[in-house]
Amino acid sequence: MSFLSRVFAGTALAAALFGPAHAEFPERTVTMVVPFAAGGSTDVVARIVAQKMSDDLGQQVIVQNVAGAGGNLGASNVARAEADGYTILMGTVATHALNPLILKTKPYDPEKDFAPVSLLVLVPNVLVVNPDFPAKTVAELVTLLKAEPEKYAYASSGNGTPLHLSGELFKTLAGVEMQHIPYKGAGPALNDVIGNQVPIMFDNLPSSSGHMTSGTLRALGVTTAKRAPSFPDVPAIAETIPGYETYTWNALFAPAGTPAEVVTRLNAAAKSAMADADVVKRMTDFSATIVASSPEELGTHVKAELEKWTPIVREANVSLD
Structure with a gap:
């Protein structure tokens, strides 16, 4: 058997024993x-x-x-x-x-x-209200909702969204009632809260942060167990309602x-x-x-x-x- 024949035979045997060589992931986009x-x-x-x-x-x-x-x-x-x-x-x-x-x-x-x-990553949600809304804290909001359970509503980005269910968890743990107003996206909902058509909303903190800084929205609390480092003065809702925690x-x-x-x-x-x-x-x-x-x-x-x-x-x- 020639040298080249022995090389090819050895290569074939190695392939049969060990299978084809696999390139390291990833090879493409x-x-x-x-x-x-x-x-x-x-x-x-x-x-x-x-x-x-x-x-x-x-x-x-x-x-x-x-x-x-x-x-x-x-x-x-x-x-x-x-x-x-x-x-x-x-x-x-x-x-x-x-x-x-x-x-x-x-x-x-x-x-x-x-x-x-x-x-x-974990991204906090935030409970925001129109600046003219009478409640300035989570505790004041709970008191208000308990006093007039049929009066107030909250906006969300749509049925079944994390923001909708953040509101439902709040209602359950706080023992309050609010009507849910679903929108086709967080943007339209946020606009109506800023315009005071609906006074309350649960939103992603990043999308509300500019409005919180400018004063066109008032933040009552973040939904994570601890305060958000970017807004250390905004309490966690859990500070008032133990066990409350949601996030994206x-x-x-x-x-x-x-x-x-x-x-x-x-x-x-x-x-x-x-x-x-x-x-x-x-x-x-x-x-x-x-x-x-x-x-x-x-x-x-x-x-x-x-x-x-x-x-x-x-x-x-x-x-x-």
Whole structure:
């Protein structure tokens, strides 16, 4: 047998024994699906993170907005994508806790159809009122609502949204009544609160922060367990109503069945991005708290969120087609 024949035979034997060589992930562009329109808080977080993950991975991470059905369209697309790590989801409390509980037809299972990658950030919501509203504190609001339970209403970004259910949790824990006025998005709802058509709203802190600073809205409390560092003078609602806590969160998910080594590589890139000094500053300015969890911690978080929101959704009697 010639030398070249022996080389080719040895190569064939190695391939048969060990299988074909696999290049290190990623070899090409990674698509990060944002299941909402451009410009919202989830989109902003995604674009900041994607840029830094691109640097770490050595391949571009592009953001693709797939809006529709309250986040379900984009999430469903990722759940059905090839499990190779090249299509990932910027998930939220809506995609992985609220929508699966609210929708009569379940387009995906939030636990079984996804491989958790990393819980990135927690973003506070905030209880705001029109500046002419008589209550200046959470305690005063509770007193007012108990005295006149049929009089007041609160606005939200829509039925079944985290902002709607933040209001329902408030009602349950405070033992008060408010009429819910759903809008088609936080923007129109916010405009009506500023215009005093509806006096009360639960909103994402980043989108209300400018109005809070300018005085066109009065903040009564943030919805996280502790005060937001960007607004240390605004109390946490939990300081008045123990146990109250809601927030928006952003986390990365891959399709179920994605190889463990690929999930590990994506997790490392996400953690590296969240540790970047520029990202830390921008998230702080955005009123977001960085978590940068392990895949296992995100899986535990999703399970806990489903358990937390199940009785609230049931109590609010929210169900959507």
